[in-house]
Amino acid sequence: MNGRMTSAALQTLEARVAREIEMTAHPRTEWMVPRLHRGQPALDVLIVGAGQSGLATAFALMRDRVRNILLIDRAEEGREGPWVTYARMPTLRSPKDQTGPDLGLPALTFEAWYDAARGAGSFERLYLIPSGDWHDYLCWYRRVLGLPVRNGVAATAIAPGRLDDGGRCLLVTLSTGEVLAARKLVLATGQDGTGEWWMPDFVRALPADRRAHTCEMIDFERLRGRTVAVLGAGASAMDNACVALEHGARVHLFCRGPEPTLVQRYRWLTFAGFLKHIGDMPDEWRWRIMGTILRAREGFPADTYKRAIAFPDFTLHLGCGWTDARLEEGGLVIETARGPFRADYAICGTGIRHDMRLRPELAPFAGSIALWRDRYAPPAGEEDELLGAYPYLGPDYAFLERVPGEAPFLADIHLFGIGATLSFGASGSSINAMTTAVPKLVAGLTRGLFAGDLERHWKSLQDYDVKQVEIDWDRTVRG
DSSP: OOOHHHHHHHHHHHHHHHHHHHHHHOOOOOOOOEEEEETTEEEEEEEEESSSSHHHHHHHHHHOOOOOOEEEEESSSOOOOOTTTOOOBOOOSSOOOOOOTTTOOGGGGHHHHHHHHOTHHHHOOOOSSBHHHHHHHHHHHHHHHHHOEEEEEEEEEEEEEEETTOOEEEEEETTTTTTEEEEEEEEOOOTTTTEEOOOHHHHHTSSSEEEEESSSSSGGGGTTTTTTEEEEEEEHHHHHHHHHHHTEEEEEEEEESSSOOOOOGGGGGOHHHHHGGGGGGGGHHHHHHHHHHHHHOOOOOHHHHHHHTTTTEEEEEOOEEEEEEETTTTTEEETTTTTEEEEEEEEOOOEEEEEGGGGGTGGGGGBBBBHHHHHHHTTTTTTOOHHHHOOHHHHHHHHOBSSSTOOGGGGGGEOOOOOGGHHHHHHHHHHGGHHHHHHHHHHHHHHHHHHTTTTHHHHHHHHHOSSOOOOOGGGGOOO
């Protein structure tokens, strides 16, 4: 397509975005006034993570006239999130018609952007959304909305603080050594924000140049002609197997269960009743429903499987978990349920584990955060140690205290990553839930900000003296 035409189409779309934002700007009253910390304005909201969830949260806050915000991301600009780093699938797994960051504005949808960037009718011809295009869309989204993002910095510590007027705030130390004061903190930190990417200890003990997790950057070209063993049969494990195959490796994928996940239960939950209200249901139902979905794990799509079996050097081992691994005679020996297996390289698609003691910014107060095992005792037969390690969140996505009164500042730290899944179902990091989850999160943030300013609002009401009409007293008869 002609580049000039593409540019013109995007300019037209961006004008539509501005117009739709203006048309839906109610209520328009500016209601926030900066609170001070050491004489300087404290941020109203600091968002850690400028991927899709952080960006959408920032947009929703700005629409609610909360503009004194900042997003930070440890990645350099253009490399936020997984899409151009460790997401090794050619397309998104979500159906193309699921909307998300647009938050209901047609001009902000991926469809509108794709047709403007690729030519009218391009979206209709699309089968699934290419991952690279989704990343480009998010970069455009950030630019066209003018979202305040600072790249190349991470949050390394969080501590309670006080505003100059005595109000509560958080003091967030950055990797640069700076300390930012913020009234509210959102952790939009994705998959490992409440723990770590997990692999068996015996794999982690192998030399770093002989093993990797699927979340890591891998030099697949170095694996050409080598035998690669992949542990796990989820979508990410299969994606990494495919990339290794495409680079000329011989790949053996090991599924710990008797068969891989073939029914994708996560697809079941994409309906309004669930997305809007599962977080409001009793604990026993949240545990039962989300536990069923989470234990089933995310299976690989049919297209991914076809991508793998197109290569004769792909072998799927069922019911064959790993029990040990070691370096021997220049290669790896992996002990499996069916005996030893020799390989040159090991990749673990083994997901994450929740343990906030492993996050430097959360570790000092991790023991004060309520977990599901602290708040809910499942009936016999429904116990699950992994589920019990999820944080038990308040209705506004905030951490709760394990012991009341021990750490009140936790009420100002709102989690919007995978760790919120047991409390709210699909929410942080999930495209299919964004249009319901982001407004719920932001309503909780603005509720807290409003509550913290009640004295000011009360005084503002008392001082309010804007007359609707001027009476002509000469034409008025008093009784």
